[in-house]
Amino acid sequence: MSGLLEHPRFIRAWAGQACGAIGDQLLPVTVSLYVLGRGGGVAEVSLVLGARAVALVLCLLAGGVLADRLRRSRILLGADWFRASLLLVTALSLDHLPLLALPIVIALVAAGEALSRPAFRSLVPTLLPETLLEKGNALVSAAQRSAAAIGALSGATIVALVGARTGLLLAAAVFAISGFTVLRLPDTAARTTSSSVLADARDGVRAVRERPWVLAVMSTVSVHLLTGTATALTLLPLIARERLGGELAYGLALAALSLGALPAVVLAGRWKPQAKGLVSMCALVGYALVPLSLALPLPLAGVAVAFAIGGFAVEFFFVYWISALQRNIPGAVLGKVLALDQLGAFALLPVGYLLVGPVVVLVGAQWALVGAAVVVVVTSVACLAVPGVRLFSDPAKAEVS
Template sequence: MSAPAGPATATVAKLSAHPRFVRVWASQSAGAVADQILPVAFALYAVQRGAGVGTIAVIFAGRAIALVLCLLAGGILADRVSRPRILFTADVLRTGIVVGTLLALDDLPLAALGIVTALSGVAESLSRPAMRSMVPALLPADLLERGNAMVSAVQRSATLLGALAGAAVVTAIGIHAALGLAALLFATGALAVLGIPDAAAGTRAPSGVLADAAAGIATVRHRPWVAAVMAAVAVQLFAGTAPSLTLLPLVAAERLGGELAYGLVLAAAAGGALPAIALAGRWRPRRPGTVSMLALTSYAALPASLALALPLPVTAICFAVGGFVVEIYFIYWLSALQRAIPTEVLGKTLALDQLSAFALLPVGYALTGPAVAAFGVRPTLLAAAVLTAAASAVTLLVPGVSTFSDPTGKATSGAAGRDG
């Protein structure tokens, strides 16, 4: 069909007219590949050395804990200092962390890899709020969905490539080569944003750190629909993501075909996001919240596929469905926040969004091992699937969730001077 080619070409043409956006987009693409290489490489390396559920959980939990502890600080920084400078600094830090790990890897105990992922997570905590709060300053409002879709498209493509590359490089060459590739990509990301001016410079009013944090919390508190969605996503990561990511490398080694199968399943999740990106970039539903939260109930397919001992192709399809529904939600949700939240508190609010999402993730990692020991793998994963689906559905009972906006006539005009 030739019809879609026109709009797609028009989208590229419009976005390419904003070169600063394109440079940030390219920088984050390189980082997305490296971000995916690291956990895949570490997990496979740990399995090769005979690690069990507990060690793998520690590796994944390091990043989650760092995000929980540092995201709000990253959001406050994003609203106080140059956002391009934050992106540059974060990539330089991650480059140094990976190079240091590469040089010392042979002498590191496996548990120390959790510290490495935590240090990388600290740098990620700086870049996430800065990147997402930059987009409204780089693009006009009518291009937000398309811009966010294009960012997600290249990041998800990079994630797919990173998952496959991480598994393939570790399997064929070794973890040292995988870490070297990740360091090179982080350095490339830093160079891509070097010299980009801060579009928000001069618009930030000076204030104290505690006042900044309070302003971000007030922004969420005065919008119950925002708080409800944040809570639902926190439960989803706790119940859906933590047990699935912890048990997947072990399940892959036992019955799916080994290391490459692990990379294939992760790549399927990233690949499943690509059609969602194309859809969300063009389709603006009247009730994006209803579409998003109902779609997210299907994220239960991840733990369910592992619980039911499905063959590799079906498991990969289930993870692809998970990637699809997460991306549908993410693009509509992020665009809604970028429209609804004033720029002076946008970084903090986006940081709180990410913070709330990751708040329960370390708990999920910590509880996966004991739950498996007490109840077994299958009951743990089935319970996770039920909780994951229920968490999204119940949010639609909260006014404003269905449209991802303040209910009509309840725009909370007193929300801290539009939250300031």
């Protein structure tokens, strides 16, 4: 927190997004376990998770365009209160909803999330000086990961002890609270030089194409989500039920993924290596342990440790990566590029969720998980061959400095 407390507007926005992160993690855990409890299987869980990914893909770029045109605090307020209202209605009518209605609810909530992500991340550099970006982004990640762990454990515990309705009501409450924290936040409207939304989108794409290192990293993360994340998250609730101890084991594994990120954000907030890209991409190799741990006959403790290492790897990478984008991308297109970063990450995720079932039928769950781990390792290392990736900076800028 050193130096950050001198910027109360940042602390205020940070606190709200940390609160909303509880709802972001609590909701998919609650709905996935509710679907399994009503007789659903891998196909139904894939549909729920895939609906969220599809909505993010469809709405993230729109969120980035809006973040560069409107006051970002208003975007955050509207997205949070929309999600709170939707989940309140869903909780009250849960007994009358068919299972196929839940992916629609998840998709609508994810649309609100897609508006929030680029708005908040592009708001951060307007609330902090450049010298505090790593610390600010590390604090954001730490709060979100801590809240995500709370959300995962809360979702699994609530469904097991009380029921899914209570989980949905809790998610609605935390989104409502998150909205209150940005109410009347004194930020200015973002400026854009484009005259149309389509031109805005083209400006963002052009900014990425002009920086091959940015495109390479975005593509690598997208492949990781297609293989490692989609396979592991789809099979985790089933494996948890079969051999890890049940629903609480599902929540514990996800909580370990989040808690493992906490030492990563502390390290990334303090350590400033010259080759930030090199250490970040090497760290991402550790994410391969997430699918690999489910392929091996490990007890719950072993799976939790592997997930914690995976969480460390992802968050260590993420702090340096977001800070690099905030430094290297002009403010007029930053929201769109951040949206494209998220869009690139999630673009193949729905495909991954849909392919998990057929791949498992074809080669078996164990080999599907092992193959996902191999892809994560190979693509992380190969990405370093692109100029600019090792330093997370434009090569020309690196030579001048």
